[in-house]
Amino acid sequence: xxxxxxxxxxxxxxxxxxxxxxxxxxxxxxxxxxxxxxxxxxxxxxxxxxxxxxxxxxxxxxxxxxxxxxxxxxxxxxxxxxxxxxxxxxxxxxxxxxxxxxxxxxxxxxxxxxxxxxxxxxxxxxxxxxxxxxxxxxxxxxxxxxxxxxxxxxxxxxxxxxxxxxxxxxxxxxxxxxxxxxxxxxxxxxxxxxxxxxxxxxxxxxxxxxxxxxxxxxxxxxxxxxxxxxxxxxxxxxxxxxxxxxxxxxxxxxxxxxxxxxxxxxxxxxxxxxxxxxxxxxxxxxxxxxxxxxxxxxxxxxxxxxx
Numbered sequence: 593x594x595x596x597x598x599x600x601x602x603x604x605x606x607x608x609x610x611x612x613x614x615x616x617x618x619x620x621x622x623x624x625x626x627x628x629x630x631x632x633x634x635x636x637x638x639x640x641x642x643x644x645x646x647x648x649x650x651x652x653x654x655x656x657x658x659x660x661x662x663x664x665x666x667x668x669x670x671x672x673x674x675x676x677x678x679x680x681x682x683x684x685x686x687x688x689x690x691x692x693x694x695x696x697x698x699x700x701x702x703x704x705x706x707x708x709x710x711x712x713x714x715x716x717x718x719x720x721x722x723x724x725x726x727x728x729x730x731x732x733x734x735x736x737x738x739x740x741x742x743x744x745x746x747x748x749x750x751x752x753x754x755x756x757x758x759x760x761x762x763x764x765x766x767x768x769x770x771x772x773x774x775x776x777x778x779x780x781x782x783x784x785x786x787x788x789x790x791x792x793x794x795x796x797x798x799x800x801x802x803x804x805x806x807x808x809x810x811x812x813x814x815x816x817x818x819x820x821x822x823x824x825x826x827x828x829x830x831x832x833x834x835x836x837x838x839x840x841x842x843x844x845x846x847x848x849x850x851x852x853x854x855x856x857x858x859x860x861x862x863x864x865x866x867x868x869x870x871x872x873x874x875x876x877x878x879x880x881x882x883x884x885x886x887x888x889x890x891x892x893x894x895x896x897x898x899x
Contacts, residue, residue, distance in 0.1 A: 693836030708785025829885025
């Protein structure tokens, strides 16, 4: 298991370096710049700004300086929000986005996996049809539809929850965003769990366990559930990364001060360090979560780590 983990970790570092390198080149070579405004700056002012932030240097030199800063945990200064560094901006928004994402994935797992198990056990019955239909509807509706719909029903009509905004220490402001983010993930987990469990229940070793007189509950917990959850574990890595980094629409709909707005503002303002800081954080989170999923998968299936 240790050698398997070391191989996976060793493959993560060059992947992150490739993401940083490609993103750096694409961001810097795109038309426009952080100081391109409707009213053109005087050439002397523009030259001084470029010299101040090192934009007058060759691209390779800028890249080397950026990598050197990353090794020291420095994402650089924001070119447009000059009172803050990129690290400070990310530190302001990341805790809220992480809380939102982790709560959503936890809710999705606690609802989607049991729903998929019930649908598989009650195959071709009313409960199965109900769960699969609800899952299909949840997957078909995008977040920018379900979010305002939840706000309209639970916020404006029933007045149970706040429609938008954020107040520190008030979890009720996160209920509707968490529901919106968790809904499609829970639906996909339900369908994936149902399909995987049905396949395992039809396997020869499960039939043999039943033939030995084992009860249905024991067959499920001792023989079927663990292998059936392997595809679910594989999906959870990208799912957690998607939920934590793909909450841009949800944060915008509900007016949450997370990291999603910084990515949009950085792209609009061509704030190179801010864009790169968000890409590095999102890329590192995605790789880390996929690494954890790979390690759990290798623990569940020893044949994977010995392959």
